[in-house]
Amino acid sequence: MSAAMERYEAVIGLEVHAQLLTDSKLFCGCSTRFGASPNTQVCPVCLGMPGVLPALNEKAVLYAIKMALSVDCTVNRKSVFARKNYFYPDLPKGYQISQYDEPLAKEGSLEIDAGEGKKRVGITRVHMEEDAGKLLHGEGPAEEGFSFVDLNRTGVALIEIVSEPDIRTPDEAVAYLKSLRDILVYLEICDGNMQEGSLRCDGNVSIRPFGEAKLGVKAELKNMNSFKFLKDALAYEINRQTELVIGGKRVIQETRLFDPATGATRPMRTKEAAHDYRYFPEPDLLPLVVTEEEVEDLRKTLPELPARKKERFEKEYSISPYDSGVLVSSKRLADFYEQTVKRFNEPKTVANWVMGDFLRLLNENSKDVSESPVTPGKLAKLLSMIKEGAISGKIAKEVFEEMFKTGKDADAIVKGGGLTQISDEGELAGIVEGVIGKNPSEVEKYRAGKTNLLGFFVGEVMKLTKGRANPQLVSELIKKRLG
């Protein structure tokens, strides 16, 4: 980056759409299941047939309030649904039911940490709205020139979370989006899957010289639907705008689409009559009334959120911020960890096993924590057996794999498979004797001072016992025998 470029800072605000995990759509009873055949989850309401009436989904309201509370928003006692009018083939009614001047919640904030200390990003508002349909673009020559509309997604419940323009770097934007996603997933109100579009991100970006209070002309960025795309798109756009300004040109207000193939953003559609959505209150829906008691009751049901849990883990279990971050990355994993520590009180050891072999096996088998055949109780038992010297650490890893495969208890596997650690001096002494007898030249070298051959002898014994020998004991026996 040139010196001239370093004189500018970026001002970024993000609009995040999250699909709520309700069974039915926001205003009708159609299923929200992902992946169904096109246009099989539609009805007169979501198709926008004349004369139909929307009926609000209660669960969507509760989910939206939970999210609003989790980002410290004030939930409005009364909010109003509004029609946002525009024509597009994925919007059969010709308007989207959203919220406009009276959103569900407003004025919150979210703490983020992009690696340079903590920082608060303001949340302007959280509001409810319905999703639009999906456009599939033809690929074959016969389909050239056509788009295909699937309305299964039309009417699915969304919340939109709008940030203040408090974000300054692509890394902060990623940290912000990650924090939001973690919260949504912890609350179990959104699956956070960006690939399937359950979580989507648009943004507004402008630049200004450091120290300038006024905002520059912004570009609206679309299609930043992965953490990497978000980072790449913002970096590209900041660079583009900065070069324009340094070159004496002006940034124009426009919507730009990020193209992952080129890593660049390009203008999408010129906004003649920029955003003339002619919002007006939705006459078919009553204002959304939320009582004080309801909000307070919901507040009590909120789980410990990831940021707080991470801090508590660091303090309570004396584990590193990195370990803590990995462990709280999913609520189920964090619960698994805590349940295990409760039964085997060595937090660092448990952390190593959970983050190491446990996560590895889950990944290898594409399993979620909830599907793990190994329970916290079973893992704790295995760790106790290592501690008591019943099995070696090395054998324990094999036992763990077997536990994961079969769901059996550690002691059953150990007994059944003859994996118990050999700590019987007499038995080991015999094996040591054999190894020494077979390797006279190594013995000679060892006695001549090459004591690092100790490892070789121990290794031989371990090989012969298939890893079951107690290595400390073997090592002592060999030293005694050869010393």
Place this chain on the structure above:
Amino acid sequence: MPITGKDVKHAAQLARLALTEEEIKLYTGQLQRILDYVEKLSEVDTKGVEPAAYTVPQRRAARPDTVKDSIPPEDALRNAPEKEKGCFKVPKIIE
């Protein structure tokens, strides 16, 4: 508030309506008369009165989150000018 031909054109554009010059002239006059009529309301003193978009008592009206049967896709697509592969077929949307 005086309505101009430009306003009518803008409204027509938003509604995807193609109007002839005569129609624009016609509607400009008609819209002007409608607005003038509604303008009468501004003679009422509404100081301190909260705008009411709704006149019914305000309480929460919501339904439980239960899935109901959708309609068959053949029915959903019955009004489609063109259809293919279970989808509404429309001129390509360029983005």
